[in-house]
Amino acid sequence: MERAAKWQNTKADLTRIFEANKGLATVVRKEVGDHLSGKRFAILALLVLVTCLGSLYVAASTIRTNVGQDELEFVFLRLFTTSGSSMPFSFLSFISFLGPLVGLTLGFDAINGERDRRTLSRVLSQPIFRDALINGKFLAGVIVISIVVFGLGFLVAGLGLIMTGVPPTLGELARLITYLVLSVIYISFWLALAILCSLLFRQTSTSALAGIAIWLFMAFFLTLLAGMAADGIYPVNDNSDSQQIIANAKTEQMISRISPAYLYSEAVTSIMNPAVRSMGPVLLEQAYGAIKGTLTFSQSLLLIWPQVVCLIAEMLICFAIAYISFMRQEIRA
C-alpha cells in the first residue's frame, strides 16, 4: 500500500515536471536558431573549423611520409592524434583547447544578457515556466555543441579517409564516437558553468571573464599547483626511495584530477590510443612479464570509465546548481 502510494506520488511529481517544461520545445528551437545565426558563433565555428582542417592536413601528410617506417596500426585514429613538426597540435589538442571556449561563448550571457535587454520578464510573461527557459537554454547549447563536434569529427574522418584511403575498423569507429560523445559532455560542462556564471554575475563581461578565469585555472594552473602541493606533502630528491616517488606522483595526479580538463585529456588520449594500458605511474613489478599489445574497445572504455563518470557527474551537478540558483532568483526586480 505504502509503496503504491509512493509510486503515485512519484508519478504525480513526474507529471508536474513534465508540465513545467511545456514550452521547452519552443525555447530550444528559438535558442538553437539564435545561436546558429549569431555572428559570435559563426566566428568561433570558423576558427575551430580552420584549425581542425589544418591539424588534419598535418596528420595526413605525417602519416603518409611515415608509411613503411614504423608499424601503422590504427591509421584512422592517428588522423586525430598525430601532430607534425610544422603544427605541434593534433585534432585532439585543438578540441580540448578550443572546446571550452565554445561552451563558454554559448552560455556566458544566457540569463544576464536577457536581463540586460530586459527581455527576461517579457519571456516569462508568456505561458512558459522558468524550468522550460533554463532547461531549454542548456539543451539548445548541448544541441549546438553536438552539431559542431560531430560535424567536425565526421568531416575530419571523411577527409582523412579520402587522403589516406584506409577504412576504419568497427573498434576504431566505436572509439571515435566515444571520443566525440566525451567531447560533447566536456564542452557541455563549460556551457553549464557559463550559465551558472551568467546567473551569479549581473554584468555579461564579468560572467565571461569569470568563466575564462576558471577555465584558465583548471586547464593550466591546477597542474602546476598540483605538482607544488605534491612536492610539499611528499618531498622528492635524488635519494628518495621508490615509495616516496610513487606517493608524490599519485598525489600530483589526484590533485590534477580535480580539473575536468585533466580528466578529459586523460580519457581522450586513452580512448584514442589503444596501446595505452594504464594511467598514472606503473611499477616495474606490474610491467614485468607484460608484452606490447593493444586493448579492445571495451577494455579501453573500462579503463577511462572513472573519468567518464566524473565528467558526466560534474556536468550534471554544474547544471543542477545553475537550475536551483535560477529558480531561487528574483526576476521581476
Next chain:
Amino acid sequence: MNRGKVICTKNCIVSVVLVIAFLVSFLSFPCPAEAAGGIVLSTSFPGIAASAGENITFPLKLANNSSVKQLVNLAVVSKPDKWNTTLKGNNRIIHQALVEANSQTGFDLLVIIPPEAEPGEYSLTVAAQNENGATLDNLRLKIKISDNEVSNDQLKANYLELQGPSDATFTFKINLSNNGNNEQLYSLGAQVEEGWQVSFKPSYEDQQVASITVKPGETKSLDVKVTPPVNVQAGEYVIPIQAASNVSRITENLKVIITGTYKLEFSTPSGKLNTDIVAGRDKKVTMQVKNSGSAVLNNISFSAATPIDWTVSFEPKNIDSLKPGETRQVTATITAADKAIVGDYIVSMVAATPVVKSSADMRVTVKTSTLWGIVGFLIIVAVLYFIYQAFRKYGRR
C-alpha cells in the same frame, strides 16, 4: 750221362726263362702296346673339392714320348648327368691335339657343375684316342662336392652391433670377399620387418646398388644403411643381410640397438596459447603433455615463470610416468596479481623431467573487473536523482 744231364738241365733252364719271358711279355705288353704311341694324359691335381653351381677348370697336359709326332682326338668319355664339360685350348673349344715328338702340350677342361648337384663324389674321364678311335690314354678326374665346402666366400661387418636413438640412421661397413676361383655376381638383400629400410652402396660411392661383382680373391667394401621406422620402440633388432651368387649364399646378422629418445610436448589440447583473465582473479586452463619420444618419461613436474605476484598451480602437480605416445591433461590455474594492469602478459609454463623439458608460453590478456563500471553507473544515477529532486522542489515557478 752226367754231362748229358747237365746239358739237358741248361737247355731246360733257358727254355723255361724264354717261356717265362714270353709269358711275361704277354702279360705286360698289352699296356706298352696301347701306349705304343707314347701318349700320356695327366694333370697335377686330379681330385679336387668344389661346390654346386661352380665352374671348375682343370689344367691338363698331353705328353708325346714317342719319336714321331702324333694326332690325338680328345674327348670326355664319362661324366655325371647334367654336367657340362668343355675342352679348351688357346681359348678355343678343341677336340684334337697335335703333339710334336718328345714334347707336351697343355689344354683345359672346363667343368660346369649344375647348382642342384647333390653332395658326393663324382668322376669324369677324359680320353686321348688315335684316329681309329683306339684309346691311347685315359685320365680319371674326381670332384668332391660337400656341404661345408659350399662356400668359403665371406660377408663380414666391421661392427656387428650399432646403437643410437630412434631417429638415427645406422651405417654398417661390411666386407664381401670372393674366395672362389671365379668372378661372381652377388645380389644383395636384407630381411626386415615392415617400416625398416636397408640400402647397400659401395664404400666411397653414392650410388645405391642391388648387386655387385667381385673378382676371385677380391674383397669389396660396402656401406649398409639401415633406417628404422619412425615409430620404432626402444630395443634390439636383428637385421639379417645376405649376398647371394649362383654358387653361394652368405648371410650376416646385423644388430641395431635403439636407445629411447626423450621428447616431451607441452601445450594446450587445441594449441591455442592465449587466454583472458580478470586482475586478481584466477583462471583454469587445460594443458596437455605428450610423450612424443620413444622412451618412458618418469616424474614429470610442472612449473611456471610468471609476472610478479602472479601464481600458477597445476593439478595434478606431477605425473609419475608417461609412456611413449601417451598424452595426459593437466589443469593449470593462473591467478593474476591484484595490481596487474590491463593488457597482455606472458606466462611461461614448463613441464620438465630430469631428462627433458618443454615450455608453453601463454599470452594472458588481463581485463578490468566491471565492478567499478557498475559503481560509476550508480554514481551517475545518484546525480540524476539529485537533479530530479531539484526539479521536483523548485519546478513550475
